Structures are given as structure tokens and as C-alpha cells.
Amino acid sequence: MPEPTPVLPEVLAQIHALPTSSRPLIICDVDEVILHMIAHLEDYLNARNLRFLNHQYRLTGNIGPHDTDTPLPADDVKRHLHTFFDEVSHQQEIVPGxxxxxxxxxxxxxxxxxxxxxxxxxxxxxxxxxxxLGVPFPVVTNSGPKGGAVAALSAQRAQPVVFIDDSPTNHSSVNASLPSSVQVQFIADARFRANMRQEDHIDLLTGDWQETANFIGDILR
Ligand SMILES: [Mg+2]
Structure with a gap:
């Protein structure tokens, strides 16, 4: 289990700018949860004769040319992801529901x-x-594991706190920083979701927004 990570100063400043509230809190990721990411990335890769080599949940070491099983070096993957986000981030499609x-x-x-x-x-x-797209909620931008930001967001707030994210790294980080949170691992892409092993700290592994709403709704009932 990872150590709790501190919240970055630039993230804490955004959190302090949010209105105070005594209501319970849902902290929700965007990519592959609210907006499709893998499907768009796959289109981007195909257009460059690249592909996912398998459906394990990682990008580095998992992207390579169509005609070999040799992954691209990490720096190339980083460069592609930067270009990809610049090209598609203004037109990503919403995950249904x-x-x-x-x-x-x-x-x-x-x-x-x-x-x-x-x-x-x-x-x-x-x-x-x-x-x-009808998702008018405040956005906080972070970099690195999310545990510190989630702990800071939930400070001086009513419980429960629900955390929704696709990334196993972020979920491990949140489990280390705020083990009392309810953790929903949402992965829109069915192939990558099917390859994900549900960790003990994950309360729901899903790719369905109706199931997610029902699950979270039941917490307060
Ligand atoms: Mg994500």
C-alpha cells in the first residue's frame, strides 16, 4: 500500500477557492469516467499505425506499431499523449448517462x-x-496521485465522501490518504474493465452510470 501523498500547493489553492458546504461530497474524475478517453486514443493511434498491445491498464509499455509486439519507448508515449490531448481534449464525447x-x-x-x-x-x-455537455460542476486540476487532493477536499466536510476514478494508481493513493472514502472504479471501455482485478478497497467496479447512481444513492438511504 502506498504512503499518503501531500496535496500540491496549486491544488490546495483551487480547493480553498471552492464554496464551503455541509453536504456529502462526490469527487469524480473526468477521463474515461465522464468523457471517453480510450476510444479517442485508439482512433488517434490507428491513424498513426499504432495500437494498444494488450488491455492491461497502462499506457507506457502498452502502445506499439500494428505489425510488431514491441512497445514504443516511454518518451514517445509521453509525446503522443501530449499531442493527443491537445488535439482531442476540446471534442471528447460524453460517456452515456x-x-x-x-x-x-x-x-x-x-x-x-x-x-x-x-x-x-x-x-x-x-x-x-x-x-x-450538461456537467457544470467545479473542476479542480491535479497532477500525480490523487490521495492528497481527495483528503484536502474532504477536510471539514460531512461524510460520506465518494471517489470515482478509472485509475488503479489513483484508487490506491486515495485508499492510503482517505481510507473511509467510498471508492467507485469506473472504466468506460469494456475490454480494459474486463481485465481489471477488483482490489479490496474498491467498493464498486463498473462502466455503467445508472448502476453508479443507484449505488451512490443507496449510501444515503
Ligand atoms: Mg481518468
Whole structure:
């Protein structure tokens, strides 16, 4: 189990700028949860004669040319991801049911979107896209594991706190920093979800927003 990570100063500043509230809190990731990511990345890779080598949940070591099983070096993957986000981040498609489920949940819960965009890169474009898609909740940008940010978001707040994210790394980090949180691992892509082993700290592993809304709704009932 990883050590708890501290929240970055630039992330803490965004958290302190949020309105105070005594309602329970849902902290929700964006990529592969609210907006499709893997499907868009696969289109990007195909257009460059690249592909996912398998459906294990990682990008580095898992992207390579169509005609070999040899992965691209980590630096190349990083460069492609940067280009990919610059090209598609203003036009990513919504995961079906996300806006309806979040709207329904927002009757009883505060919702904060916690997304990893190093340096706040593309934050305004992302906020604009999300509110245009009917997901008008505050966005906090983070980089690295999310545990510190989640602990800071939940400080001086009512319990329970629900954390929704696709990444196993972020879930391990949140389990280390805020073990009392309810953890939903949401992976929109069925192939990658089928390859994910559900860890003990994951309360629900899903790719379905209606199931997610029902599960979270039951927490307060
Ligand atoms: Mg994500």
C-alpha cells in the first residue's frame, strides 16, 4: 500500500477557492469516467499505425506499431499523449448517462471534478466542454496521485465522501490518504474493465452510470 501523498500547493489553492458546504461530497474524475478517453486514443493511434498491445491498464509499455509486439519507448508515449490531448481534449464525447446520473446525484450531493492536467494545461477548454455537455460542476486540476487532493477536499466536510476514478494508481493513493472514502472504479471501455482485478478497497467496479447512481444513492438511504 502506498504512503499518503501531500496535496500540491496549486491544488490546495483551487480547493480553498471552492464554496464551503455541509453536504456529502462526490469527487469524480473526468477521463474515461465522464468523457471517453480510450476510444479517442485508439482512433488517434490507428491513424498513426499504432495500437494498444494488450488491455492491461497502462499506457507506457502498452502502445506499439500494428505489425510488431514491441512497445514504443516511454518518451514517445509521453509525446503522443501530449499531442493527443491537445488535439482531442476540446471534442471528447460524453460517456452515456453521465450527465443524467450526476444531475440526479447533485440533488443530495456536492460534486467536484478532479482531473489530472499537469500545470492546469487546457483547464478552461475542459471546463467549457463539460458545462456544454450538461456537467457544470467545479473542476479542480491535479497532477500525480490523487490521495492528497481527495483528503484536502474532504477536510471539514460531512461524510460520506465518494471517489470515482478509472485509475488503479489513483484508487490506491486515495485508499492510503482517505481510507473511509467510498471508492467507485469506473472504466468506460469494456475490454480494459474486463481485465481489471477488483482490489479490496474498491467498493464498486463498473462502466455503467445508472448502476453508479443507484449505488451512490443507496449510501444515503
Ligand atoms: Mg481518468
Amino acid at each position: 453521465a450527465e443524467t446520473a450526476l444531475k440526479e446525484l447533485s440533488t443530495d450531493w456536492d460534486i467536484v471534478l478532479l482531473t489530472n492536467l499537469p500545470g492546469g494545461h487546457n483547464k478552461p477548454a475542459r471546463e467549457k466542454l463539460l458545462s456544454g
